[in-house]
Amino acid sequence: MHILVHIALGFLILYLTYCSLLFLFQRHILFPRGQIEAPSPMANNISGLEKIWLDTNEGKVEAWFFPPAPDHVTEPAPAAIFAHGNAELIDFWPEEFKKFALLGIGVLLVEYPGYGRSEGSPSQRSIVETFVAAYDALIARKDVDPSRIVLFGRSLGGGAVCALAARRPSAALILLSTFTSVRSCASRFLIPGFLVLDPFDNLAVVGSYSGPVLIIHGRDDNLIPYKHGVALYRAGRRAKMLTYDCRHNDCPPSWDTFLRDVESFLVDAEI
Numbered sequence: 001m002h003i004l005v006h007i008a009l010g011f012l013i014l015y016l017t018y019c020s021l022l023f024l025f026q027r028h029i030l031f032p033r034g035q036i037e038a039p040s041p042m043a044n045n046i047s048g049l050e051k052i053w054l055d056t057n058e059g060k061v062e063a064w065f066f067p068p069a070p071d072h073v074t075e076p077a078p079a080a081i082f083a084h085g086n087a088e089l090i091d092f093w094p095e096e097f098k099k100f101a102l103l104g105i106g107v108l109l110v111e112y113p114g115y116g117r118s119e120g121s122p123s124q125r126s127i128v129e130t131f132v133a134a135y136d137a138l139i140a141r142k143d144v145d146p147s148r149i150v151l152f153g154r155s156l157g158g159g160a161v162c163a164l165a166a167r168r169p170s171a172a173l174i175l176l177s178t179f180t181s182v183r184s185c186a187s188r189f190l191i192p193g194f195l196v197l198d199p200f201d202n203l204a205v206v207g208s209y210s211g212p213v214l215i216i217h218g219r220d221d222n223l224i225p226y227k228h229g230v231a232l233y234r235a236g237r238r239a240k241m242l243t244y245d246c247r248h249n250d251c252p253p254s255w256d257t258f259l260r261d262v263e264s265f266l267v268d269a270e271i
Contacts (some may be wrong), residue, residue: 023195031122039091039116057245058113058120061130069101078148079106083157089116110134125199131164150270159200172269174214179224207235212269218246
């Protein structure tokens with residue numbers, strides 16, 4: 001019995017040490033900005049791109065705005081706010097989102113504090129502050145219809161736009177490869193949820209969201225399991241779900257197909 005007690009205490013100490021290390025380094029895991037290659041000056045060569053610097057308590061944070069294509073625009077036009085994944089930059093997304101301009105939709109790509117050329121440090125608090133500032137700047141534009149704002153988040157970005165949806169009105173919510181909450185993901189690492197500093201409770205937001213919600217998830221997602229997408233879909237009052245045969249980082253497998261699916265969703269939502 002004495003030996004068993006010592007073994008149990010040994011395992012307890014190891015577990016508490018493991019939890020302590022994850023608690024201390026969790027923001028390095030959730031926001032791995034140090035592992036992302038330095039951004040290039042590519043923005044200088046993108047036609048029609050407008051650079052915006054947002055003033056936050058963390059310092060200046062960058063955002064890029066793509067206006068709708070001139071031959072597809074009816075002013076004021078709808079606009080989408082996009083939040084990317086945790087190991088990405090806004091620099092990764094212009095080619096895909098320039099296609100949204102052909103639908104007559106402006107797109108605002110918002111960076112996270114501490115990412116790319118932006119000042120500050122990422123956390124749920126600083127990200128929410130940044131996206132609220134981005135939203136307020138967007139709806140103040142004369143070429144944007146504030147009643148037709150679409151919030152679009154990929155992976156961690158789903159947490160950013162859900163948090164924004166809880167603070168500002170929007171016409172629709174699109175979640176691509178998104179988790180129900182960071183706390184629900186913590187169980188995969190065998191740690192209690194109360195240790196999570198940045199919970200991003202997407203499930204609660206989707207459950208209370210009154211507008212249309214589009215959930216997109218890869219059936220073989222190896223990072224955020226498909227069941228997260230299903231749970232978000234079931235929680236939504238006016239939710240639609242698209243399932244693609246792909247994993248996490250190759251979702252959607254075809255952007256042309258994805259664009260048609262999103263267009264159909266936005267038409268049905270009268271956006």
